[in-house]
Amino acid sequence: MENRSSQINAGALVRRERRLAYKLLLPTFLLVLGVVLFPLFANFWISFKPVLLADLRSPELSIREKVLSASETKSDIVRLEYRYRNPSKKYNLTEVKFDDRVPDGASVQEVDPRCKIKVDLMPRVISCELGALEPKARGRVAVTLAFYEPVLARQLLLKTKPEASFQTKNVLTSFEFTLSNYFKLFSSAEFWNVLKITIYYTVFGTAGALLMGLFAAQIMRSVFPGRAIVRGFLLFPYVAPVIAVAFSWVVLFDPFSGVINHLLIEMGEIKQPINFFGQRTVEVELFGHKFNLPLALSMVILFEIWRYFPLSFLFILARMQSIPKDVYEAAEMDGASPLQQFWFLSLPNIVGILAILFLLRFIWTFNKFDDIFLLTGGNAGTRTLTVNVYEQAFAVSNLGAGAAVASVVFAILLSVSGIFIYFLPKDHG
Amino acid sequence: MKFWMTGLFGAMVAGGVWTVLWHVIISILAVLMWGIPVSLQIASTLIAGMLAGAFVVSKYPRKGYTYNLLGLTITAFLILIFTFGQPFKFSTEMIDWKAHLLLFLHVGFSWWCITSVVKDIKIGQNQKYLIEKFYLNLLWGLGLIIFLLIVFVPFYIMIVTSLKSQQSLLLNPLDLSVDFRAGYSKLFGSYIELFTEYNFLTYLLNSFLVSISTVAITLIFSIPGAYAVSRLRFPGRKWFSGSILTIYLIPAIVLVIPLYALFSQIGLRNSLLGLCVVYPATTIPVALYMLQGYFSSLPRELDDAALIDGLSRAQIITKIALPLSMPAIASVSLYVFMIAWNEFLFAFMFLDDVNLFTLSRGIVSLDSSEVPRQHLMAGSVVATIPVLIIFLWFERYLVSGLTTGSVKG
Structure with a gap:
C-alpha cells in the first residue's frame, strides 16, 4: 500500500517536472516558431504568389454617404451624395465599384451616369462603377431619391451603408497560387x-x-x-x-x-x-x-x-x-x-x-x-x-x-x- | 640521392624565397614611405638570394661575427651585382642614403631569415627528418609573415584612411603615414564630422541599445530553457537538444522576405523593437545549446541537495546554476553581443528612419559618391573598436564561445 502511494507520488513528480520543463521551454519555442519557422513556411507561401513589394500595404477605399437635403425636416425628395476617396499615397485602385440599397418606399429619380439601378433585385440596388482611382483621387456620385411618403432623411443613412469593392492587390493572404515564379x-x-x-x-x-x-x-x-x-x-x-x-x-x-x-x-x-x-x-x-x-x-x-x-x-x-x-x-x-x-x-x-x-x-x-x-x-x-x-x-x-x-x-x-x-x-x- | 634532400638545394630555395620576399616587402615600404616609384626585380633578386643561400650552407660553423659579417657583405654584393648596382630601381633620381638604407634592410632581413632557417643543415644529403624539418621551418616563417601581413593591411588601411584629409588622399593615395603634427582636430576631422553632422552618436547608441537588449532577451529566454534541457526529464528532450542547433543553419535571407512583409503589416518593420525580436530568435538556439552543455557539466548532486533543502526550481536556477556558470554566461553574452552588433542584413532591410539607424545601417548610408572615403573608413573604425575592445579584453571567454557556438558566419 505504501509502495503504491509512493509510486503515485513519483508519477506526480515526473508529471510536475515535465510540466515545468515545457513551461521553461515555451517562450523559446514560441519565439523560434514566430520568427524562424513561421517565416520559413511563409516564404514558401509567398513564392507561390504573384506578390509585388507594393502589395504589402493593404489598399482601401473610403466612402461616405452624405444627405444634401435638410435632414431635420421630412420631405419626399432626398438628394444624396456618395463621397469616395483613395486614401493611399502610392497605389491605384482599379475596378472600383460600390453598391448601395435603395431604401424601401423610394424610387431613384435621378442618378449619376456611372450608376445603374438593378431593378431585378429586391430590394433594388444602386450599383456604381467608378473605374480606376489614382492615388489620393476623390470624387462624388449624386443620387436623387423620390419617396412615396415624406421621410426623415437622417434615418436613411443609418439603414443603408454603401458596400465598396475594388480590385485588391493584397494577394498575400488569398488562396490563389501560381507556379509562375x-x-x-x-x-x-x-x-x-x-x-x-x-x-x-x-x-x-x-x-x-x-x-x-x-x-x-x-x-x-x-x-x-x-x-x-x-x-x-x-x-x-x-x-x-x-x-x-x-x-x-x-x-x-x-x-x-x-x-x-x-x-x-x-x-x-x-x-x-x-x-x-x-x-x-x-x-x-x-x-x-x-x-x-x-x-x-x-x-x-x-x-x-x-x-x-x-x-x-x-x-x-x-x-x-x-x-x-x-x-x-x-x-x-x-x-x-x-x-x-x-x-x-x-x-x-x-x-x-x-x-x-x-x-x-x-x-x-x-x-x-x-x-x-x-x-x-x-x-x-x-x-x-x-x-x-x-x-x-x-x-x-x-x-x-x-x-x-x-x-x-x-x-x-x-x-x-x-x-x-x-x-x-x-x-x- | 634525391636532389631536394641536399642542404645545398634547400638552402638555395630558402635564400631565393626569403630574398625575393623581403625585396617585395621593402620595395612596397619604400613606395609607401616616400611615394617614389620602384619597379620590382624578382628574377635578379631570386638568383642573388639563391647564391647567398648556397654560401650560408657551404660554410661551417655558422656563427660568430666574422661569419655573419662575411655573409652579409657577400649577400649585399650578390644583390648589387645581379641588379646591376641598382637593388631598388627607382624611376627617378634618388638620394643615396635612402638607397643605402633599403639595401641594408634588405640584406639584413634576408640574411637573418636564411640563417635561422638553414641552421645546421649539411650541404650534402641530409636525413629525411632534418630536411623535412627544414622545409617546414621555411614554410612556417613564410606563413607567419604572410598571415600577419594579410590580416594587418586592411585594418591599417582602414585606420590610416580615416585619419586623412580629402586633399592628402587625392594628392597621394600611397602616403600611408599618419601625420601627427597636423593637430588633433585635423587628424580626427572625419570622426568629428561623423559625430556632429552625420548623426553617428545616435547610431552608436542605437547599436548599443539593440545589442544589449538582444543579450538580455537571449539570456532571459535561454537560461531557463537550457536548464530544462540539461536537468529536467521530459519526452522530446533528446530531440529538442539535438534539433535546436539546426535552427541556426536556416539562412537569414530565407526569413527576410516574410519577416519584411509581416513586420510591414504590423508596424514593427521600421523600429528597433523589430530588430530586438529578430536578433534573439537567431541567437537563442546557439545560446541555449552552449549553456545547456555547461549546465550538464555541473554536478547534479547540487540540485538534488538544494531540492531536499526545499529550494524551488526557480531558486535553483538563480541561486545555484547561475552563479556557477558565470564563465559560460559571459562567453554567451559576448558572443551574442558581437552577433547583434555586427548584424547587417536585417538592419539594412528594416530600418528606413535615420534616427533609428544602427551603426551597420548608418555606415552603408555613407557608401555613396557624395561622402568622402575617409568618412566611410572612420565609420568603420567606430563600428570596429567596441567589438575589438571586447574581444581583446575577454578573449579567453570569447574564444571558448566561438569554438562551441560559432557555426554562424
Missing part, C-alpha cells in the same frame, strides 16, 4: 548562371578558408614568443563587423584612390588601374596559356577566405592541442618525420573536425549575403543565389520571385546537408 526562375538563363557562380563561390570559399585555417593552425601550433597575441590578432577578420572589413577592402582595391592599384602602377606591373570588384574577367597569362580569370568573383572568394579562415583555424587548433603530446614524442622516437607525423597523427585526429567545419562553412558560405552585397552589390559576375533573392525581391520589387529564389536556396541547402550528414564520420558527429 518558379517557371520564370527556372526558364531564365540568368538563374543557371547564378547557380553556377554560387557553387564556385561556395566550394572555393569553403575549401580555401579551410586550407588557410589548417595552415594557420599548423603555424600556431609551435611555441614562439608573442604567440598568444598573434593568435588573437589572426582572429580579427572574423570578429570585426563585416561592414567595416568589406569597405576597407573596397577602399584598398579602389580603382581610383586605392593603394593596391597605385602600388601596382608605380611599380610598373600594370598600365591601367584595375577595377577589382567591378570587372567581370581579366585575361591572365600563365605558363604561356591565356585564359580568362573571373576577377570580381575571385576577389569575393579571396575576401571570403580572408574573413573566415580564423574560424577554421580556431577549431583546428583547439582539436590539435587536445591530441596528447606523448603520441608525438613516441612517433619522434620511432623516427617519424614531421610530414609523417602530420599525415599519420595529426590528420586522422582532425579529419572529423575538418568534415564538420566543411559542412558548416559550406552551409554558411552558401547562405552568405552581406559580404558579396557590400563588396560588389552582386554585379560583375558575382551574383549568388542569396544576392539574387534580394535583387528580385527588393530591387526588382517582386517579392514572389525573391521568395521563389529563397525557397530554392533552402531546398539546395537541405539536400546538401542531408548528403553531408549521411557521409559524415559518425564517431565525430
Whole structure:
C-alpha cells in the first residue's frame, strides 16, 4: 500500500517536472516558431504568389454617404451624395465599384451616369462603377431619391451603408497560387548562371578558408614568443563587423584612390588601374596559356577566405592541442618525420573536425549575403543565389520571385546537408 | 640521392624565397614611405638570394661575427651585382642614403631569415627528418609573415584612411603615414564630422541599445530553457537538444522576405523593437545549446541537495546554476553581443528612419559618391573598436564561445 502511494507520488513528480520543463521551454519555442519557422513556411507561401513589394500595404477605399437635403425636416425628395476617396499615397485602385440599397418606399429619380439601378433585385440596388482611382483621387456620385411618403432623411443613412469593392492587390493572404515564379526562375538563363557562380563561390570559399585555417593552425601550433597575441590578432577578420572589413577592402582595391592599384602602377606591373570588384574577367597569362580569370568573383572568394579562415583555424587548433603530446614524442622516437607525423597523427585526429567545419562553412558560405552585397552589390559576375533573392525581391520589387529564389536556396541547402550528414564520420558527429 | 634532400638545394630555395620576399616587402615600404616609384626585380633578386643561400650552407660553423659579417657583405654584393648596382630601381633620381638604407634592410632581413632557417643543415644529403624539418621551418616563417601581413593591411588601411584629409588622399593615395603634427582636430576631422553632422552618436547608441537588449532577451529566454534541457526529464528532450542547433543553419535571407512583409503589416518593420525580436530568435538556439552543455557539466548532486533543502526550481536556477556558470554566461553574452552588433542584413532591410539607424545601417548610408572615403573608413573604425575592445579584453571567454557556438558566419 505504501509502495503504491509512493509510486503515485513519483508519477506526480515526473508529471510536475515535465510540466515545468515545457513551461521553461515555451517562450523559446514560441519565439523560434514566430520568427524562424513561421517565416520559413511563409516564404514558401509567398513564392507561390504573384506578390509585388507594393502589395504589402493593404489598399482601401473610403466612402461616405452624405444627405444634401435638410435632414431635420421630412420631405419626399432626398438628394444624396456618395463621397469616395483613395486614401493611399502610392497605389491605384482599379475596378472600383460600390453598391448601395435603395431604401424601401423610394424610387431613384435621378442618378449619376456611372450608376445603374438593378431593378431585378429586391430590394433594388444602386450599383456604381467608378473605374480606376489614382492615388489620393476623390470624387462624388449624386443620387436623387423620390419617396412615396415624406421621410426623415437622417434615418436613411443609418439603414443603408454603401458596400465598396475594388480590385485588391493584397494577394498575400488569398488562396490563389501560381507556379509562375518558379517557371520564370527556372526558364531564365540568368538563374543557371547564378547557380553556377554560387557553387564556385561556395566550394572555393569553403575549401580555401579551410586550407588557410589548417595552415594557420599548423603555424600556431609551435611555441614562439608573442604567440598568444598573434593568435588573437589572426582572429580579427572574423570578429570585426563585416561592414567595416568589406569597405576597407573596397577602399584598398579602389580603382581610383586605392593603394593596391597605385602600388601596382608605380611599380610598373600594370598600365591601367584595375577595377577589382567591378570587372567581370581579366585575361591572365600563365605558363604561356591565356585564359580568362573571373576577377570580381575571385576577389569575393579571396575576401571570403580572408574573413573566415580564423574560424577554421580556431577549431583546428583547439582539436590539435587536445591530441596528447606523448603520441608525438613516441612517433619522434620511432623516427617519424614531421610530414609523417602530420599525415599519420595529426590528420586522422582532425579529419572529423575538418568534415564538420566543411559542412558548416559550406552551409554558411552558401547562405552568405552581406559580404558579396557590400563588396560588389552582386554585379560583375558575382551574383549568388542569396544576392539574387534580394535583387528580385527588393530591387526588382517582386517579392514572389525573391521568395521563389529563397525557397530554392533552402531546398539546395537541405539536400546538401542531408548528403553531408549521411557521409559524415559518425564517431565525430 | 634525391636532389631536394641536399642542404645545398634547400638552402638555395630558402635564400631565393626569403630574398625575393623581403625585396617585395621593402620595395612596397619604400613606395609607401616616400611615394617614389620602384619597379620590382624578382628574377635578379631570386638568383642573388639563391647564391647567398648556397654560401650560408657551404660554410661551417655558422656563427660568430666574422661569419655573419662575411655573409652579409657577400649577400649585399650578390644583390648589387645581379641588379646591376641598382637593388631598388627607382624611376627617378634618388638620394643615396635612402638607397643605402633599403639595401641594408634588405640584406639584413634576408640574411637573418636564411640563417635561422638553414641552421645546421649539411650541404650534402641530409636525413629525411632534418630536411623535412627544414622545409617546414621555411614554410612556417613564410606563413607567419604572410598571415600577419594579410590580416594587418586592411585594418591599417582602414585606420590610416580615416585619419586623412580629402586633399592628402587625392594628392597621394600611397602616403600611408599618419601625420601627427597636423593637430588633433585635423587628424580626427572625419570622426568629428561623423559625430556632429552625420548623426553617428545616435547610431552608436542605437547599436548599443539593440545589442544589449538582444543579450538580455537571449539570456532571459535561454537560461531557463537550457536548464530544462540539461536537468529536467521530459519526452522530446533528446530531440529538442539535438534539433535546436539546426535552427541556426536556416539562412537569414530565407526569413527576410516574410519577416519584411509581416513586420510591414504590423508596424514593427521600421523600429528597433523589430530588430530586438529578430536578433534573439537567431541567437537563442546557439545560446541555449552552449549553456545547456555547461549546465550538464555541473554536478547534479547540487540540485538534488538544494531540492531536499526545499529550494524551488526557480531558486535553483538563480541561486545555484547561475552563479556557477558565470564563465559560460559571459562567453554567451559576448558572443551574442558581437552577433547583434555586427548584424547587417536585417538592419539594412528594416530600418528606413535615420534616427533609428544602427551603426551597420548608418555606415552603408555613407557608401555613396557624395561622402568622402575617409568618412566611410572612420565609420568603420567606430563600428570596429567596441567589438575589438571586447574581444581583446575577454578573449579567453570569447574564444571558448566561438569554438562551441560559432557555426554562424
